[in-house]
Amino acid sequence: MQRPMGRLLRVDLTSGRIATEDIRPDWQRDYLGGRGLAARYLCAELDPRVDPLSPANRLIFATGPLTGTPVPCGARYMVVTKGALTHAITTSNSGGHWGPELRFAGYDMVIVEGRAPKPVYLYICNDHVELRDAKAYWGQAVGATEDGLRRELGIPGLRVACIGPGGEKLVRFACIMNDKHRAAGRSGVGAVMGSKNLKAIAVRGTGGVEVAEPAAFMKAVWAMRAAMQDHPGRMAFTELGTAATIDMTQAFGGLPTRNFLAGQFEHYENLSGTTIRETRMVANKACFACTIACGRVTRLDPHAPRHLVNMHPRNWKRAGEGPEYENAWALGADCGVGDLDAVIRANWLCNDLGLDPISMGASLAAAMELYERGVIGDDQVEMPLRFGSAEALLRMVEATAYREGFGDEIAEGSKRMGEKFRHPEVFMGVKGQEFPAYDPRAFQGMGVAFATCNRGACHLRAWTPGVETSGAMDPHTPAGKSEWVVIEQNRTTAHDNTGTCMFIGGSGAPLESLAPCTAAVRGIPCSVDDLVRIGERTGNLERLFNLKAGLTRADDTLPQRLLQDAHQSGPSAGVVVNLDAMLPVYYRERGWSEAGVPTREKLAELGLASV
Amino acid sequence: MTRMLDIVPDRCTGCMQCELACSWVQTGSFAPSRSLIRVSVFDEEASYAPITCLQCDEAWCMNACPVNAIAVDPATGAKRVVDPLCIGCHLCTIACPFGTVFTLPQSGKAAKCDLCGGQPACATACPTQAIVYGESPQAGRWFASWGAKVDRNFVAAGDA
Secondary structure, eight states, X not given: OOOSSOEEEXXXXXXXXXXXXXXXXXXXXXXXXXXXXXXXXXXXHOOTTSOTTSTTOOEEEEEOTTTTSXXXXXXXXXXXXXXXXXXXXEEEEEOTTHHHHHHHTTOSEEEEESOOSSOEEEEEETTEEEEEEOTTTXXXXXXXXXXXXXXXXXXXXXXXXXXXXXXXXXXXXXXXXXXXXXXXXXXXXXXXXXXXXXXXXEEEOOSOBOOSSHHHHHHHHHHHHHHHHTOHHHHHHHHHOGXXXXXXXXXXTOSOBTTTTBSOOTTGGGGSHHHHXXXXXXXXXXXXXXXXXXXXXXXXXXXXXXXXXXXXXXXOOSOEEOOOHHHIIIIIGGGTOOOHHHHXXXXXXXXXXXXXXXXXXXXXXXXXXXXXXXXXXXXXXXXXXXXXXXXXXXXXXXXXXXXXXXXXXXXXXXXXXXXXTTOGGGXXXXXXXXXXXXXXXXXXXXXXXXXXXXXXXXXXXXXXXXXXXXXXXXXXXXXXXXXXXXXXXXXXXXXXXXXXXXGXXXXXXXXXXXXXXXXXXXXXXXXXXXXXXXXXXXXXXXXXXXXXXXXXXXXXXXXXXXXXXXXXXXXXXXXXXXXHHHHHHHHHHHTBOTTSOBOHHHHHXXXXXXX | OOEXXXXXXXXXXXXXXXXXXXXXXXXXXXXXXXXXXXXXXXXXXXXXXXXXXXXXXXXXXXXXXXTOOEEEOTTTOOEEEXXXXXXXXXXXXXXXXXXOEEEOTTTOSEEEOOGGGGOOHHHHHOTTSSEEEEEOTTTTGXXXXXXXXXXXXXXXXXXX
């Protein structure tokens, strides 16, 4: 039996030393858990200037106090490290069953340091922790690794977080996959794991999660469940999944198409939530304790072209998961591919090979733009990288994961690729990380959210299209956006720290209903203001890390294409992102200097003066 | 007609809320590994199936118990373990053809679904009504086709 939060596992791969430690209670008080707590450890232990792929980097897996409890969607864990793609702090979130299993085994965090001399995997079964040889799994895809580990260890209930070939080959946007289809996706956390020669962390836990005040806790949980049950947001997630968003972004001209050259995609209906549900989906799938079940289990159309199903028998499987909205966009609209089967197949390949589908699709779109403009010729690529080519999409996903041919260039991410071919303008992202599926020209708020996000362009830190399309704000003007983004970032960060999924916010259970749960699980009063303050503290801490890592105000910017070139047609025609108007307001709202540095007063107020 | 747990696997999303609820009510901790209902996951078939005690009419666990520690609850008809009598011999766990009787590590005694005395926590917790507690003529109807196959292969062959 353990207290609500308590122990961490420290694994030094270089020496093979494994130790448990008590989590510092003062940091737990200040950061709650998850993203913030891990960031605090990272800031304390890591020189921010190190190369992310060097043994000096740390890789932290952190759960929150609500992970593994019956709180709806209490399934999340965070991977915190210095990102291979961004060279900034990264905080990649994943659901599934791995995070809860880690807590059932009795650990709230795992800190991985050093580099193993040969490929290993970490096996955790309650108090038994050991590093085992992973020779048999090195080079294997995600599904095969997970199945293989279950067989080898003989534990059907084993939960596995692992990297695929992408992480092993240090693809800069490789992700860490758990439960085969759930990804701690962005910023290249998989490459960091690969650089450490750590193939997988396999966990089995037979203990439980302790709750300080069970009666109050269950009452708060049931209040959340009741609020979510008939909420239209929850029902939409269950019915159509995240891909429902595509109708909205298309309608506002904010669905970036062909590497952001257009704001609307002519085949968007092929990729919509309704189409996926009606033609390809076989079941909803939930993460641990999730009452939404937005996950889509899909099968390909049995009449899909043969090249889709016969590409590579080693990766073929019968039913898979996805696509989510972001993936449908990145592998679909952004590459101009309107063939749903090709997009689903590419999504499965990304899952199985351990690649982030957003950066994969966006980097390929940048390569396609280079090809269409004649910058890269037919002698450099094995097949024409034309926009809309399903064959190129499927082949390049694989080529990238194994770094074959031109895939080796794409594997560096579109920023490095664009610079190499002397066309840096094809990179559509911030801080080295490609944009997700919202065109900031149609949603100004996303512009400042992308520019200021601590881990590069990311839609999960502040999501503005909801309020911008509700009629409360004009999506094309900067007014009120920075203020909203600051509030939203603080709230979302607090949410991440608790270990719950941020979708519960849109499903009728905002931070207000999470506060009583957090209070009851720890037995310490916790108000919404406390949570927001924890979120703000975490955001500022991450910012400090980035500043020490050498990032400056100049990195809080957007590509010229968004700042100067407006769309020619559609609902967002003629609009560019007015970042110059939003960024100073954002800094002011944050209590930062004009150079984007948190002021001494702000840091003192947040208790960060000593960092 | 007695009320029983009717499980509809097609509605299950694999969220494990039932396991959490069961372990909480039965053992006082949020520990799915101690749950008396288990969700079987078949990822590549896109299938999830919660399975717990079917409360057999003629219960093998009851027949196997050497000390009569499994009794019928008069209120619900559930077969439940009488804790003070159980000697932890594991015979019931072996006898059950469905693998739904467990031994709890803390006490070393048998544990099985007792329908929570008439208010099954798993059915309450299930967000998709994949587990329904109610009057049903056909509890475990999802077993029907499998049962027919067993009959065909073994019972009929044995009779002939």
